[in-house]
Amino acid sequence: MSTWTAEPVSLFDVRGKVAVLTGASGAFGSLAAQVLAAAGANLVLAAGNAASLAQVASDCRKSGVLVEEVPTRPETEADAESIVARAVASFGKADILVVASGMNDVAPIIDMTQERFENVLNANVIGSWLMAKAAARQMISQKQGGKIVLMSSARGILGHPAGYTAYCASKSAVDGIVRALGCELGKYSITVNAIAPTVFRSKLTAWMFEDTQRAQTTRNNLLPRLPLGRLGEPSDLAGPLLFLSSRASDFYTGHILYADGGYTAG
16 A cells, blocks of 8 residues: 555645745735644745744744744845745755735726836736746756745636726736646646635734624625635635645646635635
């Protein structure tokens, strides 16, 4: 009997792997860091806020793994290369890339300036592309495959009436990068996928979970469109992340995994 059939959970084993995460101090980034640390992966964490980054790194070290901090956002090719280079310098390799950095800026198109629009695309699209490029170059040189996980959204395929032209466009572009790189990097055994959530609990969305009139109105409008009848929790993203970061997803590439309670199915 093969090893994985004797112990199927071993398919999700990332112990000893080296994971590079950008946006590590954000809602999804900090969750991803803690999940991978608890699962035994050593980490290189990057984020623009050095103080918040240090706190996330400290929390992850409690799992007994090694953690490097890079207080940098992937805004240029040099930035992205320096983040991946830290993994190589510290651990000799980079097995997993999780791009959790990004932003949103909501405004009606008639009020949205070109600069604001481009800022969202730079953060969500260019940053993802730069990190995927730097990680792919390193993974190809290692000749051992790799895992690239980008952050998309249900807004990659759905519009929004509140002024989401920049965000929707950026996440649609991320989806395109995932599909293109899934095809391009498959010959190197590098898988490229994305997690696409709808609303999940974080510091930014905590008000939606409260017992206030505003929150109740928001939930009443949104929940009928969620077949599972509830908003997302951080744990709802942990499973997809571990799946896409481990050999359990070795035959899964170019896909957008919607962690959305069925929102995009209806």
